[in-house]
Amino acid sequence: MSAPVSDSIPAPASATALPEGVREGNEKLVALTTDAGVKVASLIAREKQGDLLRIAITGGGCNGLSYKMKFVPEPRRGDILVRTAGAAVVVDPKTALYLKGTQLDYSNKMVGGGFKFSNPNAKASCSCGESFSV
Numbered sequence: 001m002s003a004p005v006s007d008s009i010p011a012p013a014s015a016t017a018l019p020e021g022v023r024e025g026n027e028k029l030v031a032l033t034t035d036a037g038v039k040v041a042s043l044i045a046r047e048k049q050g051d052l053l054r055i056a057i058t059g060g061g062c063n064g065l066s067y068k069m070k071f072v073p074e075p076r077r078g079d080i081l082v083r084t085a086g087a088a089v090v091v092d093p094k095t096a097l098y099l100k101g102t103q104l105d106y107s108n109k110m111v112g113g114g115f116k117f118s119n120p121n122a123k124a125s126c127s128c129g130e131s132f133s134v
Helices: 034-047 093-099
Strands: 030-032 052-059 065-072 080-084 087-091 102-107 114-118 131-133
Touching: 030 034, 030 080, 030 087, 034 065, 034 087, 034 102, 052 093, 087 093
Parallel strands: 030 102, 052 087
Antiparallel strands: 052 065, 065 131, 080 087, 102 114
16 A cells, blocks of 8 residues: 655645635545545546545445545535645545545556555445445
């Protein structure tokens, strides 16, 4: 796994630079590795759905909770914005409770590649890495 990279997106001068109702978070909530940051940047350019990666946790999957990721053009009121590895990640407050301390890595290996979550809050996770339980 690659190590997390410190913020490479300039931080706003103050909290007022953020949209109303959006808080600035840090890599203690979620951190992308260098490889994950590079892949997110390339997907943002290709998909053209928005410049923010939204990570959410929903009910479902073989262990009860599953990770969801999508690109969005702007954060929602109440979101937490984390700048990590050259990417801007948004997380809703409920997801933040389950995500705290998580690292997101990316591997381009033919077998077992893709995005991988390392979540210290997960008591169990499935072999595909897409669902977990707490």
